[in-house]
Each structure stands twice: as structure tokens, then as C-alpha cells.
Amino acid sequence: MEAAHRSPGFRRWFNRRGWIKITIATPYVWLSLFFLLPFVIVIAMSFATRTPTAPPFSFGGDYPVMNTNHYARLIHDDLYVRAYLNSIGNATLATLMCLLIGYPMALGLTRVSRSWRNVLLMLVILPFWTSFLLRVYAWMGLMGTNSWFNKLLTGAYNWVMPADMALRYIPMMNTGFAVVLVTVYSYLPFMILPLYANLEKLDLSLNEAAMDLGSRPFQVFRDVTLPLSLPGIIAGSLLVFIPASGELIIPSLVGSSSRPMIGRVISDEFASARDWPMASAVAVALLLLLVGPLMAYTYFEGKSLEKKKAEGES
Template sequence: MAAAHHDGRWARWFNRSGWIRITIGAPYLWLILFFLLPFVIVMAMSFATRTPTAPPFSFGGEHPLLNTEHYARLVQDDLYIRAYLNSILNAAAATVLCLLIGYPMALGLTRVGRAWRNVLLMLVILPFWTSFLLRVYAWMGLMGSNSWFNKLLTAGWNLVVPADWALRSIPMMNSGFAVALVTVYSYLPFMILPLYATLEKLDLTLNEAAMDLGSKPFAVFRDVTLPLSVPGIIAGSLLVFIPASGELIIPSLVGSSARPMIGRVISDEFASARDWPMASAVAVALLLLLVVPMMVYTHFEGKSHARAEGGGR
């Protein structure tokens, strides 16, 4: 099937008439100029020298393009190391929590009736279309010490714990907990949607066969559904983990400055300290950390595309 229309007549006409050059060339050139080239510049900038001029850097100096002092500072100054660890820890915790909440939700979506399912899917997608910033902001209102939500939680806390531990309000804002909670909230749709896409395609007759052969529902889930949904788990986890580890908005609004996060460090080095080479070095280090997960994602995406194409209809 795939071989039959491999570069067929239609594509060959396109090729002959030069349209193919424009169709491929225009977006290709655009992405090279506005996406690839900027990263080459960041890479070069991380080896540049900071100067008091405007713009505040020089590629020349004592070590033209070989100034490694920023990378040295990266491993010496514990601010950067702490920021990395905090960011990775937060992204990993958010990924696991998104998976624990998102997996049953995605599976639940495949088990409700058609009409309900479309409405519920829309409700999952809707927050994705509304402003990210405003969704983070909504939690600022909820977590503040005077809010109804905080009062409710405080009342619950005081009921359960001994009197010595009673609190007037729970200090939620500006903490690692707040960052993790809002990260889960903001990225949960990115986990649910790929999981749902994978789970929806699974053949339910396999489950029935396993049931008929005497498996308990949980065993069916563990031995049939879960292994078959691994591609969805991987895609969803990467879609949460990668952007969450570079997150800037969430730590800036609900985080604590005592717990630095890598996205905020990059932004501060750049805008406040005006140390572009250092900001670039931190960005390159973050990229190196993410390059493996990103390649895994690209690889899986490529494979699913190849499957879709190879399968024809």
C-alpha cells in the first residue's frame, strides 16, 4: 500500500513544476532563519564575554568564542545547581501527579457514552484554549490566606490535627507546593489528551477475552490495558515534563524566591543582571538536559506518523 503511491504522479507533477520547491522551501527557510539560527546564536553567546557596552557582550576578547568561564560558574555557584534540582524535581513530581490523575480520567473518558464523551472532551480542551496566565492567576486567588479555599482547608486541618498544631491559615502561596500544584493544574490536559488518543484505539475485545479466561478486572488492566497504553504514557509525560522544567510564569507568580527555578534564573540573568552570556550558558545547559527527552518524543512522534502513513487507510 505504502509503496504503491510512493512519490506518485501527483507528487511528481508537483516536483516538475517547481511547486515542491516553494512548498518545502518556504517553511524550511523560515524555521532555519527564525528557529535554528537563534539557537546557534545562543550557543555562540554562551562562549562570549560580558562587556559593559550595549549590547552587553563581545565575541572577541581574550578567548574569542572560547570563553568557558560561564560554564565553570554553572557548576561552581550553587544557585544554578539548586535551580536545576528544584526545576527537575518540580517537573518530575508534576509529571507523576498528572499521570496519576490523568490516566483514570482518560480511561474514564473512553468508558462513557458517545454524547457525554464529546462534551467532556471539550471540557478537557477548553482550559487549554483559555489563557495560561489567567489560569495560574486563578490559583493566586484561591491560595491566598484570606480566600474561602484556604479557610476551608484550614478548618479541615484544625479538625484533624492536635490543638498545638492548629493554624490561622495554611501558608500555601510562594512555596514549592504551590508551584507543583499549579504546574499539575496547567499541564494536566497535555497528559489527558495523548493518553485518551491511545486508550481510545485499544481493542476492547482483548479485555473481554482476558475476562472470559478468568482474569480479574485489575489484572486485565495491569496485563492488557496498561502495557498497550505505554506510547500514550510516554507522549503525555514528555509533553508535561519538558515545558514544565523550563517554566517561567508559574514560579514567578506563585513560587518563592528562596527556591530558585531554572526558567526564572535564565530570565533574571538576562533581564535584571544583563549577563547575556551567563543566561545563554544556563539555557544551553537546560537544553542539554532536555535533549534526550526531546529526541525520545520526536522519535515516537515520527514512528506514529510512519505507522499512520504505512497503514494507508
Template sequence: MTELSATGPKTTRKAARRSGLARWFNRRGWSDITIATPYLWLLIFFLVPFLIVIAMSVATRTPTSPPFSFGGDHPLINTATYERLFSDSLYIRAFLTSIRNAAFATFLCLLIGYPMALGLTRVSKSWRNILLMLVILPFWTSFLLRVYAWMGLMGNNSWFNKLLTSAYNMMMPEEWALRSIQMMNTNFAVVLVTVYSYLPFMILPLYANLEKLDMTLNEAAEDLGSRPFRVFLDVTLPLSVPGIVAGGLLVFIPASGELIIPGLVGNPSQPMIGRVIQDEFASARDWPMASAVAVALLLLLVVPMMLYTYFDAKAHEKKAMEP
């Protein structure tokens, strides 16, 4: 009797917990799990690694393994890496080169991708599916293999280089004639290959945005006397700004920290910030300095995006409150 009385309350509590868990799961369990999953993902794979990188950036470089330490014979927080970051011309030039190349690539992707995305919304559905497949077709091939293909095309003895050189020599005086155009190991090559690689990331968000636009607005503007180009400037372009921003961010952010493309076709004397981080981690084994550069790059990219999101939300809120 004593054993039964002792196990009875435990069994009752277990049954109560199970029934409570079952009620929670049946009522709102799936929705809570679904909402919590992306936050948990960001916590584990973004916030925690970012905090680790921040901690390494204020550590002191040592010849140990791992090559950094806190406290002891070294200061607990060492800001020398950030002081060097803003005083050494190597890092300043790398940041400027990365931003410039990424900005050029983003602008060219927009110039090329916007007409393509707009054209996708104007064709029939059967052709639209085929064209969308062609847009994402390069992803079926290895990214590294595509970069190597461009290296072959831009070589001094390639047919592509000879064709461009012949066209240049035909348009220029004889004294300005060239044997070949130097394309490899230049910022031009970096921008060209970046545009080719990231163009689908501009086309797809623009297409998703343009497809949702109400075509009756264009028809109404034309009925009121606007010409097609004026309709595009007054109606289509303003409504497609969210797609432009989304595509621009999807291209600019990874292009700024790109490592493979500048390492293979870029100029070694003008490294981009991704190459600098890789060299600091692998070659110099200066993990605190590499972490400080990574933190600065992240802040440089994330802060403007957060400011844009904040002011855009304020503008929408103000517009919603207007009578």
C-alpha cells in the same frame, strides 16, 4: 532581424524554464513543498536561534550594547560561563528545583489524567464531545488570569485556605493547630498550579492513544479468565505507553522552564531555572551566562528524549525482525 534573433533564444529559454517549473509543480511540487515547510520552519525558528544562543554563551560580557563581544580585547571563545555554571551552587540548585517540581507535576498529571482519558474512551460519543470540550475549556481563559485566581485561592485569608486549615485542625491534636496553612510562595503551590495548567496536555495525548486500542483484546483477556485490573495491567497499560511518553514530554518540558508560575506563586529563595535565565538577561544583563544556562537546560531536556527515541526505534526494529 538582429533584434528578433537576439530576443528569440531568450524567449525560448524563459518558456523552457516555465514549462520545466510547471512540470515539476504538477508532478511533485506540492509534496516537496509540504515536506520542506516543517523543515524550513525548524531551521528558521529553532536551529538558527539556537545557534545564536550558543554563540552568545561563549562570548564575553561587556558594558556595551548588546552586552557581549567576540575577539579584540576579549577571547574569541570564552568558556568561563560554562565553568561557572557547574561550580556556582545557584544554578545547580535551580536546575534541581526545576527538575524536581516538573517531575512531581508530571507524575500527578499522569495519576489524574490517565483515569480521565480512559473514562473518555468508555463513554458515549455524545458525552465524549462534551467532556472533551470541558477538558480544553480552561484554554479559553487567559493563562495569567488563571494563575492569579489560584493566588487568591491559596492566600491565608481565602475560603479555600480556611477550609483546608479547618480540616487539618480536626484531624490533628490541639497543640498542633494552625491558624492558616502556608501555601503561597512554596514549591507546593508551584506544583499545584502547574498540574492545573498542564493537565490537558497529559489528557489529550493519552485519550488519542487509548481511543485507538482494540477493545477485542480486553474482551479476549477476560474470556481467558483475567480479572479487569489484571487486564488493565497486562493489556491496556502496556499499549498506552506511547501516549504516556507523549503526555509526559508535553508536561515535563515546558514545566521545567516555566517562568510565570514560579514567579507568581513560588519561593523567591528557591528559584526555578526559568526565573534564573530571566534575571540574568534582564536584571544582571549577563547575556552570555543566561545563554549558557538556556543551552544547558535544552541539552538536559532534549538528550534524554533523543536517547529514548533511538532505543525505542531499535526495539521496534528488533521486534520486527523476530520470526
């Protein structure tokens, strides 16, 4: 009887607003189970002590509360310092290259007809239809010493440079250049799509008004289009920079062991060295390094919007 009385009440709650609350709560539950909880485990593991057991870490012993030696090693060990600097440097360069290439492409997509726009958008998304690993292997073949791509670049170099500086081939594999090149190719769509979504919403009448007032095309772009597209630039840059900083596959296949990146260091600590606490500390530090500036930007951007809103109301 009690269950029968409860059932109509539950149905009324579900039909009115219950399904909305469940729909909204579902992604939060998903993030809590598959992001927040694993992240808490990784944080806890970073304060553990390495042991020869399975799993290879434990709590207690010489460090009854927490072991902070792993975080101290991040500062004093040259390997981790170089890995962080290499990762941030390569990710920054790749992000700038993606922006320089992707912005004109996204702007061009907004200026073509609807029929051509759909075709060009499909070409931008087309690389995602192929395995990421297969695309990296394709670039390994292109950058090989006997590939047509390498021979073409070598021929162009020898044609420009003096004869005494001629090369038999250009060494591209296992270099920082190869890492940046493949990263730009792999993450370029993540820059183009947010920029296109932002630029498509711009009111072209603003450009026409600026030109009617005497502005030249470059001035219109500098004073109107570029400032209004900043949200798309920021979104695209974050979508490229954050995953590129922790990239593992690309530096492992085309990079050099003398220039380690932090993703490969984390993988080696987990798999080869079996130092899970150290690997966890490296991962936590990388996340804080990436999320910290993002949270600061979000905070100050929110303050700026509130200030502008207050000024507009006054």
C-alpha cells in the same frame, strides 16, 4: 523567449510534484529560520564575554576563540545547581501528579458514550480559552490566607489534627507546593489528550479475551491496557515535563525566591543582571539536559523496534 520556454517546464514540475515538495519543505524552512538559527545564535552567545556595551557581549579580548567560563560556573555556582535540581524535581513531581490524575480521566473518556465524550473533551480543553496568566492569578487568589479555599483546607486540617496543632491558615503561597499545584492544573490537559488519543485506539476485544481466560479487571489493566498505553504515557509525560522544567510565569508568581527555578534564573540573567552570555549558557545546558535523554530514548526505541521486526521476519 528563454523565460517563455522555462515557464511551461516550471508549471509541469509544479503540477506534478513541485507543490508536494514545497509543502514538505515549508515546515523545515520555518524551523530552520525560527528555531535552528536562533538556537545557533544562543549557542554562539554562550561563548561570548559580558561587556557594558549594547548588546552586552562581545567576542575576542582575553578569549579570542571562546569563553567557556560560563559553563564552568554552571557546575561550581550553587545557584545554578539548586535551580536545576528544583526545576527537575518540581517538573518530575508535576508530571507524576498529572499522570495519576490524567490517566483515569483519559481512560474514562474512552468508556463513555459519544455524546458525553464530546462534552467531557470540551471541558478538558476549556481552560485554554482563558488567558494562562489570568488562571495563575486566580490560583493566587485561591491560595491567599483569607480565601475560602484556604479556610476550607484549614478547617479540614484543624478538624483532623489535635487542638494544640491548630492553624489560623495554611501557608500555601510562595512555596514549592504552590508551584507544583498550579503546574499540574496548567499542564493537565497536555497529559490527558495524548493518553486519550492512544487509549481510544485500543482494541477492547483484547480485554474481553483476557477476562474470558480468567483474568480479573486489575490484571487486565496491568497486563493489557497499561502496556499498550505506554506510547501515550511517554508522549504526555514529555509534553508536561519539558515545558514545566523551564517554566517562568508560575514560579515567578507563586514560587519562593529561596527555591529558584531555572526559567526565572534565565530571565533574571537576561533582564536584571544583563549577563546575556551566562543566560545563554544556562539555556543551552537546560536544552541539552532535556533533549539528551529524549534522543537516547528515541535511539534505543528505534533499535528495539528494528530488532522486533527482524525477529518477526525470521
